[in-house]
Amino acid sequence: MAAEHIVPKRTYFAIWTALLILTGITAYVSTLNLHVVSGLHDISLNAAAALLIASLKASLVVLFFMHLKYSPRLTAVVVFAAIFWLAILLTLSMADYLTRGLPALAR
């Protein structure tokens, strides 16, 4: 039987600390008005910032708590497939809904 990779306890505590800090950062950032003005558009970056931090937290959980970093490559393929299909669902659907208010282009 091949030896299983045992993750040191301090790694788990370090990841936990990082997750707590990121939660604090995302809670603080949500009180700021993050936006960029581009031409006539005033684009809010709050949602992007919150989702970026959430993805960072999710990556830490998947890689260390769920042992993806120490798992066979096949597991990584499965995880990648999940993210890829979710990205198709979200980007193609939003590409439709977000551009429906462009009547000038449609005519």
Next chain:
Amino acid sequence: MAASENAAVEVHPYGLQEQFDDPEQQREASSLGMWIFLVTEVMFFGGLFLGYLVYRVEYPTAFAAGSNSLLFWAGTLNTLVLIGSSLTMALAVRSSQVGRKTAMVALLAATLLLGLVFLGVKGYEWHDEYERHHVPGAAFQFHEKAPSMAGYPDPRNAQLFFFFYFVMTGLHGLHMVVGVGIVSFILYYGWKGRYTPGYHNPVEVAGLYWHFVDIVWIYLFPLLYLIDRHP
């Protein structure tokens, strides 16, 4: 894998099912099975996330107002509780890998307790929203606005926000209830001594499920509570 070359298997490792060559292969197969289930769960929750995003784009004023009416402190507290439960779960799996039964049982009990705290806070929140008539239905009322938006939303559109809120947190809560059931099962049989360093797949697989439910909350928290808080 080397042992499988022998025609007769004299030594049968504890917990090894006959279709597997060795415990490592069995462990990888059971983990992969759980990962594939979790992929279907990503698609399951993904549809709801997409619906939420589409209607948030359609009714920004109502979704911002609905989001601001949620109990921010409860959402944050529950995030911290779930992150803590993921730590105790990861350490419980580690204890099962190295054969520390007492530590594993204690850590699973801590995970269970934190899971119940999460459900308790969530229940308090739902009750609070029920009292404020924020549950969609005939008694629904909504007269709030978001700091980032100029006007008051149409209550019918705000009701749509609460449909998504209750379905998404409800489905997540259901997964938490299932998780509490799974951890209770693992805790009981762990205490009975069923799991050893050579056979701890159920603990590992339960851990994968628990962490996944944590990840769903990691995305629900900013989407429901945070992104419209800004002034």
